[in-house]
Amino acid sequence: MKLAKGLGFFVALALVTAATGCGTEKNADTQRSEQLPEQVVELPEQEAEQKEAEQKNQELTEEEKAKQAAQEKAGATDPNTPVSNQPGGKKNASSVGGGSATSGQGGGSAANGGGSAANGGGATSGNGGSAQPEKQIAGKYQLTVTENFGKHGVFSQSVGYTKDQMVLDVMREHLEIETEYGGGFVNSINGTKSGYTDRSIFTRKQRDWFYYVNGSISAVGSDTYAAKSGDEVWWDYHDWSGSGSTLSAVIGSYPRPFTVGYNGATPGTVVYFGAGHAEEASRVASALKAAGAGNVSTAAYGNQDLMAAGTNTVLVGTWSELSGQSNIADLFASPQRSGLYAAVNGDRMTGLTYKGKGTDASGAGAILATATGSGDTTPTWLVIGATEAGLDSAVHTLVNNPGALRGKLGALIEGGTVTGVPVE
Incomplete structure (x- = not known):
């Protein structure tokens, strides 16, 4: 408090001197100095209160001191022990980097080499970060993505799924997906979009994403189909611009x-x-x-x-x-x-x-x-x-x-x- 009053008197004296020398004309430096007194006067009081609070929080009870002494005697504190469980430590749920990692928006998809939490593991972020609830895997099936009648591979992996999880939900955990028509139509996978290849009606091709379950083209959208353990869900991006063209069954999912x-x-x-x-x-x-x-x-x-x-x-x-x-x-x-x-x-x-x-x-x-x-x-x-x-x-x-x-x-x-x- 003495420090605060001393600084306040000094700053006030400086302001009086400045006002006398400059008259009513104010430049940018004078305007900035007028805003300082309140901040300068209050800052020491805030620091003092903070230091008092920190000192109070850091005081140990006799029981905590005895516990800390026993740990120091046995060896260094385990670095994996959460800070909140260490003697005298501050309880803080936040972690380095801003909390626990999540898959989905903002995360790198597995198809592009990113680290999405696709397998249900509850990864923690930083020291003391809270883990995500572990995903209860109900089973696994093969998810395959190709282009141009299977000639170009995009993705192929055994993926886990949870109870009542639809094919589209699982795909979002591993691939970059865009949908249209209410969300049931997959319009783009990893940046490859459905549509015509060019403007000319004579040369353009109509290409879309089609998906097969165990060798048969699906009768419903991927947002309503729940694949089962042991299945293969296979997406292929190909031309279907021929009159009446169809591919209702494929051999690539044998047996x-x-x-x-x-x-x-x-x-x-x-x-x-x-x-x-x-x-x-x-x-x-x-x-x-x-x-x-x-x-x-x-x-x-x-x-x-x-x-x-x-x-x-x-x-x-x-x-x-x-x-x-x-x-x-x-x-x-x-x-x-x-x-x-x-x-x-x-x-x-x-x-x-x-x-x-x-x-x-x-x-x-x-x-x-x-x-x-x-x-x-x-x-x-x-x-x-x-x-x-x-x-x-x-x-x-x-x-x-x-x-x-x-x-x-x-x-x-x-x-x-x-x-x-x-x-x-």
């Missing part, structure tokens, strides 16, 4: 279409075979059983309508024995409707574009998938060869090297080479 199915459907599988290929069908059936598919059987093909069957179906055979069957001929006659983007030319299977145009890509065999539409729980697969050797290569790939189908919507097979279709 999930037969083991866990869309929305958990497991209707069983019938492996049909053309004349003379019962052995190849048996190999495929055995591979499906080994992968976890239940209720798998084989049967000779007699022009059954595979699309109307109440089970998953796989057709194994050569083009020469199957092309005479009307149901098979109809499927291949309209690739933009069936999604079978391959055509037979002599002893070759030719890859087609999404608009059904021929390309230079070819193979002796093919593995293709089709379905009746969105959310089909009984897709149809064709393991077919333009030649006997082509069929053998296709069967061998499915049975012995199914990993080669990853990222493929459909595939041409040439020996050990697998080429995706449609061709971009």
Whole structure:
């Protein structure tokens, strides 16, 4: 208090002197000095009160002193002990850096190398920071993101989810997502947006994000679909500007279409075979059983309508024995409707574009998938060869090297080479 009064008298005297010397004219320096007295006078009193409060807070009881002495005797204080639990320490819930870390807004997504708290761990921020509640993981599924019919990988990871968490919620934890039309339509993933490629109606392409669950295109938006443990949710960004173009089923999630199915459907599988290929069908059936598919059987093909069957179906055979069957001929006659983007030319299977145009890509065999539409729980697969050797290569790939189908919507097979279709 003495210091405060002394300073106040000194400043007041300075002001009187300044006023006498300057008269009524005030410059910028004089205006600043007029604002100082109140701040200067009050500051020492505030500091004194603060010092008194700090001294009071730091006084230890006899019990605390004894506890501190025992700790000092045993060794240094554990640096991981929260400050609030240390003898004589101040209780302060704030942490260095501004509190606990969160995933989502402002955090780096896993796809771009950022550290989002996607796995539910309660990371603390700084010393003494409070941990986030640990996320109760209900299960995990595979989340895959590609572009241009699976040719360019964007993201692929086994991700955890909580109870009642929708696909879109999980995606936001790992990827940069933009939505439209009320939030249910994914318009952009990691900056790749849906829309037309250019202004010209003659050259532009209409590209959007599509997602498949266990090999079947979903019937509902990602904001209302809850994937299950063991599923694969696969997003692909591709052109769909062809008239009536569709891709209702894909092969890249094998064996999930037969083991866990869309929305958990497991209707069983019938492996049909053309004349003379019962052995190849048996190999495929055995591979499906080994992968976890239940209720798998084989049967000779007699022009059954595979699309109307109440089970998953796989057709194994050569083009020469199957092309005479009307149901098979109809499927291949309209690739933009069936999604079978391959055509037979002599002893070759030719890859087609999404608009059904021929390309230079070819193979002796093919593995293709089709379905009746969105959310089909009984897709149809064709393991077919333009030649006997082509069929053998296709069967061998499915049975012995199914990993080669990853990222493929459909595939041409040439020996050990697998080429995706449609061709971009």
